[in-house]
Amino acid sequence: MSNLTEAFRVIKEAGCKLVPVPGTKWYEISAPDGWAVLVKEKDIIGVLGSGGAEQVKERLRKADLVTASVPYS
Numbered sequence: 341m342s343n344l345t346e347a348f349r350v351i352k353e354a355g356c357k358l359v360p361v362p363g364t365k366w367y368e369i370s371a372p373d374g375w376a377v378l379v380k381e382k383d384i385i386g387v388l389g390s391g392g393a394e395q396v397k398e399r400l401r402k403a404d405l406v407t408a409s410v411p412y413s
Contacts (some may be wrong), residue, residue: 347384354393356400375401 351358351369359368367384370376377400379387388396 344381344384347388350388350393350396351384351400354397354400356397369400371397371401377401 348358355372357368357370359370360366361368361378365381366378367381368376368378379400387399
């Protein structure tokens, strides 16, 4: 993945919701199956790498660079 716009498109294609955290350069990325992560804007492209929507979704769920993972009840 080469730019942030492309990364956002792939995240949305994976069925994930992308929400900026106000006043920061962080994004909350959440999936319909209940997990959510916070990722720094500068790390989004590195975390995603390349691949299809399902691979990206799995990488986000398991990423070491992600600072928080909060399952929703």
